Amino acid sequence: MLPYLLRRLAQSLVVLFGLAVVTFLIIHLVPGDPVQQMLGARATPHTVATVRLQLGLDRPLLAQFGSFVGDTVTGRFGDSITQSAPVGQLIGQRIAPSALLIAYGMLIALVIGVPLAIVAALRPNGFADNLIRVATTFSFAMPTFWLGLMLALLLGLELHVFPVSGYSGGIGGVLRTLTLPALTLGLSLSAIVVRTLRSSLLEVLQTEYIDAARARGLSERRVIGKHAMRNAVMGTITVLSVNLGFLIGGTVVIESVFQIPGLGSLLVQSVEHRDYQLVQTLALLAGATVVLVSLATDFLQAAIDPRIRLASA
Amino acid sequence: MSATVPATTPAARRRIGLRGLFAGRTRPPLPVLIGIGIVGVIALASLLAPLIAPYPPDKLDFLNQLQAPSFSHLMGTDDAGRDVFSRTLYGMRVDLGIVLLVTYVPMPLGVLIGAVAGYFGGIVDTVVSRVADTMIAFPFIVLVIAIIAIVGPGLTGVLIGVPIAAWALYARLARSEMLVMREQQFMLATTALGYTKRRAILRHAVPNLMRSSLIYSTVDLVVNLLLLAGLSYLGLGQQPPGAELGTIIAGGQAYLLSAWWIATLPGLVLVAFGVGVGLIGDGLSDGRMRGGAS
Amino acid sequence: MSVNTVVEGAPATPVAANAPLLEIERLRVEFGPADAPLAAVKDVTLSVAKGEVLGLIGESGSGKSLTCRSALRLIHQPGRIASGSIRFDGRDVLGLSGSELRAMRAREMGMVFQDPFSSLNPVFRVGEQVAETLRVNLGMSKKAARAETVGLLGNVGIPEPERRYLSYPHELSGGMRQRIMIALATAPKPRLLIADEPTTALDVTTQAQILALLARLRSENGMAVLLVSHDFGVIAQVCDRVAVMYGGHIVETGPVEAMYSAPQHPYTRALLESVPALDAAVRGSERRTAIPGQPPELSEQIAGCVFAPRCRFAQESCKSASMRLEQVGEAHASACPVRPFADGRAGAGGAAATAVRVVPDVAEEAGR
Numbered sequence: 024m025l026p027y028l029l030r031r032l033a034q035s036l037v038v039l040f041g042l043a044v045v046t047f048l049i050i051h052l053v054p055g056d057p058v059q060q061m062l063g064a065r066a067t068p069h070t071v072a073t074v075r076l077q078l079g080l081d082r083p084l085l086a087q088f089g090s091f092v093g094d095t096v097t098g099r100f101g102d103s104i105t106q107s108a109p110v111g112q113l114i115g116q117r118i119a120p121s122a123l124l125i126a127y128g129m130l131i132a133l134v135i136g137v138p139l140a141i142v143a144a145l146r147p148n149g150f151a152d153n154l155i156r157v158a159t160t161f162s163f164a165m166p167t168f169w170l171g172l173m174l175a176l177l178l179g180l181e182l183h184v185f186p187v188s189g190y191s192g193g194i195g196g197v198l199r200t201l202t203l204p205a206l207t208l209g210l211s212l213s214a215i216v217v218r219t220l221r222s223s224l225l226e227v228l229q230t231e232y233i234d235a236a237r238a239r240g241l242s243e244r245r246v247i248g249k250h251a252m253r254n255a256v257m258g259t260i261t262v263l264s265v266n267l268g269f270l271i272g273g274t275v276v277i278e279s280v281f282q283i284p285g286l287g288s289l290l291v292q293s294v295e296h297r298d299y300q301l302v303q304t305l306a307l308l309a310g311a312t313v314v315l316v317s318l319a320t321d322f323l324q325a326a327i328d329p330r331i332r333l334a335s336a
Numbered sequence: 337m338s339a340t341v342p343a344t345t346p347a348a349r350r351r352i353g354l355r356g357l358f359a360g361r362t363r364p365p366l367p368v369l370i371g372i373g374i375v376g377v378i379a380l381a382s383l384l385a386p387l388i389a390p391y392p393p394d395k396l397d398f399l400n401q402l403q404a405p406s407f408s409h410l411m412g413t414d415d416a417g418r419d420v421f422s423r424t425l426y427g428m429r430v431d432l433g434i435v436l437l438v439t440y441v442p443m444p445l446g447v448l449i450g451a452v453a454g455y456f457g458g459i460v461d462t463v464v465s466r467v468a469d470t471m472i473a474f475p476f477i478v479l480v481i482a483i484i485a486i487v488g489p490g491l492t493g494v495l496i497g498v499p500i501a502a503w504a505l506y507a508r509l510a511r512s513e514m515l516v517m518r519e520q521q522f523m524l525a526t527t528a529l530g531y532t533k534r535r536a537i538l539r540h541a542v543p544n545l546m547r548s549s550l551i552y553s554t555v556d557l558v559v560n561l562l563l564l565a566g567l568s569y570l571g572l573g574q575q576p577p578g579a580e581l582g583t584i585i586a587g588g589q590a591y592l593l594s595a596w597w598i599a600t601l602p603g604l605v606l607v608a609f610g611v612g613v614g615l616i617g618d619g620l621s622d623g624r625m626r627g628g629a630s
Numbered sequence: 631m632s633v634n635t636v637v638e639g640a641p642a643t644p645v646a647a648n649a650p651l652l653e654i655e656r657l658r659v660e661f662g663p664a665d666a667p668l669a670a671v672k673d674v675t676l677s678v679a680k681g682e683v684l685g686l687i688g689e690s691g692s693g694k695s696l697t698c699r700s701a702l703r704l705i706h707q708p709g710r711i712a713s714g715s716i717r718f719d720g721r722d723v724l725g726l727s728g729s730e731l732r733a734m735r736a737r738e739m740g741m742v743f744q745d746p747f748s749s750l751n752p753v754f755r756v757g758e759q760v761a762e763t764l765r766v767n768l769g770m771s772k773k774a775a776r777a778e779t780v781g782l783l784g785n786v787g788i789p790e791p792e793r794r795y796l797s798y799p800h801e802l803s804g805g806m807r808q809r810i811m812i813a814l815a816t817a818p819k820p821r822l823l824i825a826d827e828p829t830t831a832l833d834v835t836t837q838a839q840i841l842a843l844l845a846r847l848r849s850e851n852g853m854a855v856l857l858v859s860h861d862f863g864v865i866a867q868v869c870d871r872v873a874v875m876y877g878g879h880i881v882e883t884g885p886v887e888a889m890y891s892a893p894q895h896p897y898t899r900a901l902l903e904s905v906p907a908l909d910a911a912v913r914g915s916e917r918r919t920a921i922p923g924q925p926p927e928l929s930e931q932i933a934g935c936v937f938a939p940r941c942r943f944a945q946e947s948c949k950s951a952s953m954r955l956e957q958v959g960e961a962h963a964s965a966c967p968v969r970p971f972a973d974g975r976a977g978a979g980g981a982a983a984t985a986v987r988v989v990p991d992v993a994e995e996a997g998r
Contacts, residue, residue, distance in 0.1 A: 034469075041470030052486045160618065163555075164610020166562045168569045169585060169603035172592060176600075180593045229706075231748040238702055239763050239814065240736025243728075253753050272477035276566045280589075290478070291570050294485045302485045310474045317473075328753060 028322060035318045042310040047091050049306070050299040051084070060297045061104055074104065078300070100304050105296040110304055113289065120190050120201070121278070121285035124208065125270050127201055129263070131209025136216030141247065143217065144224035155217060162214035167273050171207040171280040179203060188282035204281045208273045212266060219262040223255035230254075257328055264320035268313050364619055371615025378609050382428035389422035393579040402595040412597040414587055424602045427579040428609075434491060435561045438498040439553055446506025447549050451537055453507065454514025464507065471504035477563060481572060489572045494564055502556065509552060510545045517541055554617030558610040565606060581606055650677035650717075651854050652701060652822055657714035659696045659705060661928075667712065668928040671696050672878030672936075673953060674714070678822065683848060683855040685865035685886070687901070688875035689925050694858045695744075697875070698824045701856070702735055718822070736767035740815030744827040746807035750799040756810045757783070757795025760817060767818055782813045786843060805836035809843065816847055823848070824856045829864055841867045862902060866890065871961070874898045877926045877936035879953040884962030894964035894971055896941045897921075935965070943970040 050057050058075045059066065078101075079087055094100065100110035143152040179187035185203045190196070227233065228251055236246045275287035282288070286305060293301035364372075381388065390410075397417030405412040411420035453464035471479065479501045484493035517523055518541075526536040567573035568582030576583050581602045588598025659671035671693040678684045688694045700711055703723065716723040718734065726734065743749040751759060757779050764775040776795075783791035786809040799807055808828060815823060825844065829837040845868045848855055859865055865872055866886065873883040874897065882895035893899045900921045923940035926932055932939065934949040941948070945968055955963040 034466075037466050038469045038473050041466060042473055045470060045474075046482070049482055049486055054487070156618075160611055160614040161607065163614055164558060164562075164607045166565050166569075166582075166585075166603060166606055168566055168582075169599070169606065172585065172589060172599050173603070176592050176596060231743055231745060232751045234704055234706075235741070235743055235749040235811070235814075236751070238704055238735055238739075238741040240732045240734070240767055241763070242732060242766075245766065250751050250754075254751070268473075268475035268478075272475040275475075275477055275481070276570065279570055290481060291572070294481055294489070294572060297485070299485065302482055306474065306478050306482045309478045310470075313475065314473050 027325065031318060031321050035314050038314050039311060042307055042314070043092050043095065044088075046303045046307040046310070047088055049303050050080075053299065057297075057299050061299060095304075095307065101300060103293075103298055103301050105293070105298040106301070110301060113301070114286065114304070114308070117285050117289055119192070119285075120283050121274050121287060123197055124201055124204055124274050124277070124283065124285060125267075127197070127205035128208030128212060128270060128273070131205055132212035132216050135209060136213035137220060139213070140217045140220035140224060141252075143221045144228060145247070147225055152221075155221075159214040159217050162211060165211065167207060167211050168276045168280050170210065171204065171277055174203050174207055175281070190283045190285075200281075200283070204277045204283060207277055207280075208270065211273065212270065215262065215266055215269070216259065220255060220259045223258040224251060227251045227254045257324060260320055260324060264317050267316050271309050271312065367615045368619030371612045371619065374608055374612030375616065378428065378605065378612070379432060382425055382432055385422075385425040385429045389419075389425045391419040391422045393423045393426040394418060394577055395422075402591060404595075405597050405601070411601040412595065414584070414595070414598050415591060420584065420598055420601065423579040423584055424581065424605055427574075427581045427584060427602070428605065430491075430574065430578070430580055431561060431564055434494060435557060435564060438495060438502065438564075439557045439560050442499040442503040443506050443549055443553055443556075446503035447510040447542060447545055449503065450507035450510030451514050451541055451545055454511040455518055455533070455537055455541065461511070465511065468504040468507045468511075471501055472508065474501070476501055476559075477566065480563065480567065484567070484572050489575060491574055494567060494573050498560060498563070502560075505556070506549055506552070509549060513545050513548060514541060517544060551617055551620045554613050554620070558613050561606065561609065651680045651682075651719055652678040652856065653715075653717040654697065654701065655715045655717075657697060657700055657716065658712045659693070659700060659709055660712040661709050669712070669878060670709070670928055671700070674875070674878070674880050675955065676873045676880055676883065678854050678856050680821070681848075681852050681854055682871060683845075683857060683869045685869035685872040686856060686858045686875060687860060687862065687865050687872060689860055691925055691928075692875045693878045694875050695826055698741075698826055698856055698858050701822075701824060702739055702741060703731060704741075736763075737818045738821050740818070740820040740823045742808070742811050742815050742823065742825040742828045745831050746804055746811050747799065747831075749811055750807060752799055755796050755798055756802070756807075757797075760810070760814050763814060763817055778817075779813075782817055783810070786810070786813045786816075786847075787839070788813075803836075804832050805839060808832060808836075808840055812840070812843060812847070816851065816853070819851050820853060822854045822856065824858075826858045827860070828857070830859070830861070837864065838867070844868060874901070877932070879936055879965065880955065881937065881953070881966070882962075882964045883955065884959065884964075888959060888962050892959075892971065894958045894962065894969065895937075895966045896943050896968075896970060897937045898964075899971065935967075943968050 053060065056071070058071050058078070058080065062071060062074060075081060079090065098111060100114070102108065103110050103113060106113060139155050143155045146152055175187040178184045186200055187203065190200045228247075233246060233251055236250050237243075241250075271287075274285060275290055277283070278285045278287035279291055286308070290302065290305045292298075293305065390408075395418060397413070400409075400413050400417045401415055403409055403413040403417075409419050409421065411424060414420055414423075449464060450468075453461045474482075480494065480497035483497035483500060484490075487493040487496055523536065523541060526540055531540075564573055565580070565582035565585070568580045569586045570582075571586070574580035574583055576587070584602045585599045588595065588600075592599055654677065655675050657671055657674040658669055660667040660669045662668045670691075674693070674697050676684070676686070676697075686694045686698065696705065696709070699705055701716055701718070701723065703711070703726075705711060711724060718738065721734075723731075723734070750756065754762075757776070760779040760782060761772075761775040764770045764778055765772065768775075770778060780791045780795060783794060788794050788806060788809055794802070794806075799810075802810070808831075812828075823844075828844070829840050832840060841864060844855060844857070847853065848868075855868070857865065857869060869886050871884065872886050872889045874881050874889075874895065876897050882889070882893065882898045884894075889898060890902065893902060904920060921940055926936060926939075935941070935944070935951045935953065938944040938948040938951075943966075948968065951965075951967045953965045955965050956967075958964045958969065
C-alpha cells in the first residue's frame with residue numbers, strides 16, 4: 024500500500040504546484056495595470072507606485088513566485104487592499120459559514136439520496152425507479168440560484184419557516200439560517216448521489232456473492248444494508264469527493280442568493296473590486312481543498328477496500 | 337459495437353454510426369423524442385426571437401411596471417415595464433449561442449489532446465495529464481471566475497474562461513478511453529497495416545471516442561448554460577441591461593414576493609431546456625449501455 | 631489403483647429412507663415478455679431422496695443451473711418460474727412466504743456456487759462471513775460462532791484455520807475459497823446441499839479434493855446432494871444417481887452404474903462416447919465422436935423430441951414424441967421412444983467404462 028500512497032502524494036504535490044502557478048499568474052495576466060485597476064481611477068500615480076512596490080510586483084517573476092509559494096505555505100497572505108484588512112483574518116472570519124454550509128449540504132444530499140438510490144436499485148425500471156430518474160433529470164436541469172430563490176419564496180417568504188438572508192452562528196442559528204441554502208445545495212447534489220449509488224448498487228446486486236448471501240437465508244435488510252452497500256459505497260465516496268468542486272462552486276452562488284458572509288460571496292466581491300490578491304488566494308484555497316480532500320478520500324478507500332491495499336503492494 | 341460490419345463508404349459508415357446510437361433502432365425511443373421536441377421548440381423560438389418576440393427586449397414602459405402574466409404579457413413585466421417574455425427569448429438566444437460555442441469548441445480540441453496523450457503515453461501523457469488534473473482540480477466556477485477577474489466581467493470573460501477549463505474534462509475522458517482502445521484489435525491492426533499514427537488516431541480512434549464525448553457533452557451543455565446563467569446572476573457574466581436569463585432572475589429577486597413571475601418563469605425555461613437535453617443524453621447513453629441487445 | 635471409484639463413503643445399499651426430500655415436477659422457467667416467452671427449463675421432473683447424491687449433467691445452456699436455483703427460488707428477474715411444482719420434504723416451496731423461504735434457505739438447504747471467487751463477498755473476511763451465518767441463522771453468540779467457525783474451517787480442510795479466519799477472499803486460492811463456500815453452505819447442517827458446478831473453476835487435483843470433501847460431509851451429516859456438472863468424471867466420483875438434461879428437458883435418469891454401462895438415451899450415450907479415455911493415445915486408434923450439430927437455441931421450437939435433429943437413431947415418429955420419461959429398468963427411466971439399445975448391448979459404453987476406471991481413486995482422500 025505504501026508505494027501507492029506515496030505515488031498519490033507525489034501526484035497531488037505536482038497538482039498543487041500547478042495550482043500555485045495558475046493562481047500566481049492571475050495578477051500577471053491582467054491586461055493593463057492591475058494595481059491601477061485595483062485602486063480605482065482616482066488613485067494618484069504615486070499611490071499606485073507605492074502599492075506596486077509593496078506588493079513586490081517590480082521584482083523578477085521567479086522571485087515573486089518564490090515568495091508567493093513561501094508566503095502561502097506559511098500562511099502569510101498579506102493584506103487586502105480593497106477590504107483594508109489582512110487576508111488571513113478575512114478568510115478566518117468567513118470560513119465557518121462556508122464550511123458549515125458545505126457539510127450541511129452534503130448531509131442533506133446523503134439523507135435524501137441514499138434511500139432513494141436503494142429504492143430505485145431494488146426494482147430497476149419499476150415505477151419508483153422511473154419516477155426517481157425523472158426527478159433527478161429535473162434536478163440536474165435546475166440552476167442552483169433559481170432553486171434557492173424558489174425555496175426562499177416558498178419556505179421563507181410565503182410560509183415563514185426560515186429567514187431568507189443572513190447568517191448567525193451557534194447551533195440554533197446555523198439551523199435557522201443555513202437550512203434553506205443547504206437544502207438547495209443538497210437537493211442538487213442528491214441527484215448525483217442517487218444516480219451513482221443506484222448504478223453501483225445495480226452492479227453489486229447482480230453479483231454472485233449477493234445471491235450466495237440470499238441462498239444462506241440472510242434477510243433482505245442484511246443483504247442490502249450490509250453486504251451490498253459496503254461494496255456500492257466505494258464508488259459513491261469517490262464521486263462525492265469528485266463533486267466537492269461542485270459543492271464549492273455551489274456555495275459561491277448560494278452565498279450570494281442568501282447573503283451569507285462566507286468565502287464564496289467574498290470571492291464574488293473581490294472580483295467586483297478587482298482585488299486580485301484576494302482572488303488569487305481564494306482560488307488557490309479552493310483548488311487545494313479539492314486536491315487534499317481527493318487525496319484523503321483515496322487513502323480512506325485504500326483503508327476500507329482490502330483489494331486496493333494488496334493490489335498495489 | 338458494429339465494428340464487424342465492413343463500412344466501405346462514408347455513407348455506410350454514417351448509417352451504422354446512427355444506428356449504433358440508439359441500440360440498433362433507427363427510431364429513437366419516446367423520451368428522447370420528447371427531449372428533442374422540447375429542445376427544438378426552445379431553440380427555435382430563441383433563434384427566431386427578433387421575429388416572434390412581441391416587444392423589444394429593452395423597451396421601457398413605466399406605466400406597466402410589475403404586471404402579472406396576461407395575454408399581452410405572457411410572462412408579465414419587470415420593474416422597468418419591460419416584457420419578461422421577450423427578454424427571455426432574446427436572453428435565451430444569447431445564452432444558447434454562447435453555450436454552444438463554449439461547449440463544442442473545446443470538445444474536439446480536448447478529445448484530440450486526450451487521444452494523443454493516451455495513444456503515445458510516456459512523457460506526453462504525463463505532461464498532459466498533470467496539466468489537465470490541475471485544471472480539473474479547480475471547482476469549475478472558481479476557475480472561470482478567476483479568469484473573469486483577469487479579463488473583466490462580461491461575456492468575453494465567459495467565452496474565454498469556460499473553454500480553458502472545459503477542454504481538460506474531455507481530454508481526460510478521451511485519454512482514459514484511448515488507453516483501453518489502443519489495445520483493441522482494430523487499433524493494433526492499424527499498426528500492423530502500416531498506417532501512420534496520425535491516420536490511426538484521427539480516422540480510427542477519434543470517431544469512436546467521440547461517442548462518449550458526445551454523450552458527455554449533453555451534460556456539459558446544460559452545466560455550461562446553468563453556469564452562464566449563474567455568472568450573470570452574480571453580475572459577472574452578461575451585464576445588465578442586456579437580456580440574459582440570469583440577469584433577469586437577479587432583477588426579479590427584489591420582487592420575489594410581489595412579482596414572483598420575473599424570477600420564476602425564465603427559470604422554468606432553463607429547467608425545461610435542461611430536462612430536454614437530459615432526456616436526449618439519457619437516451620443516447622441507454623442505447624450505448626444496452627448495446628443492441630435488449 | 632482400485633476400480634471402485636464410485637460413491638466413496640456411501641452406504642452399501644440405499645437406505646430405507648427413500649422418501650424423496652426434494653421433488654421437482656414439470657418445472658418450467660421462462661424469460662422475456664409474457665406473450666413471447668423463452669423457456670430455458672421446459673419440463674423438468676426429478677427428485678432427490680434423503681441422503682442421496684443426485685448428479686445433474688448436461689451441456690452449457692441445458693438449463694441445469696436454473697433448475698437447481700429454482701429449488702431455492704433464486705431466479706433473477708427477468709426470469710420466472712412459470713409453472714410446475716417444487717416440494718421440499720413435502721412442503722410446497724413455491725408457496726412459501728418470504729420469511730418461511732428464508733428459514734428454509736437458512737437451515738434446510740445450502741448452495742455452493744460455481745465460481746468461488748465471485749461467490750464470496752470481497753470486502754469481508756472469510757471467517758466473518760461464516761460466523762455471520764451462524765450468529766444470524768443459528769442464533770449463536772459471537773464467541774460461540776467464532777469458535778464454531780474455526781472448527782468448521784478446519785473440518786473442510788483449511789490449514790491453520792485460526793489464522794485463515796482473518797483472510798480476505800482474494801488472498802486465498804480457488805480450492806480454499808471453494809472449501810470456505812462449502813463450510814458456509816453446510817454450517818447449519820442442511821438436509822440438502824445443492825452444488826452448482828462446484829469444481830468447474832478448479833484444476834483437476836483440487837477438483838478431486840473438493841469432491842472427496844463433499845462425499846465426506848455427506849456421509850458425516852447424512853446430507854442429500856444435488857450435484858450439477860457438465861463433466862461425467864465428476865459425476866462418477868460421488869453420485870448415486872444421475873439425471874441427464876438436454877434442451878430444457880430431462881432425457882434420462884437412473885443409477886450411476888446403469889447409466890455408465892447401459893445408457894438408454896442416445897444423448898447420454900453420445901455424451902459418454904465423447905469423453906476421451908485417458909489412455910487413448912496409447913491405444914492408438916480411439917477417436918472421439920463429437921455429437922454433430924448444436925444444442926437448440928432458447929427460441930427454437932422443436933416439435934417432438936428435442937434431441938431428434940442431432941440423433942443418429944431418429945425416426946419420423948420422433949417428431950411427435952413427448953419428452954415423458956418411461957421406465958426402462960430398475961429405477962431407470964429414459965425419454966427416448968425409439969430405445970435403440972434396449973437389447974442391453976454394452977456397445978460404446980466401453981469407452982465410458984474406461985474413463986471411469988482411470989479416474990484417480992479418492993478412497994485415500996476421503997478416508998482422511
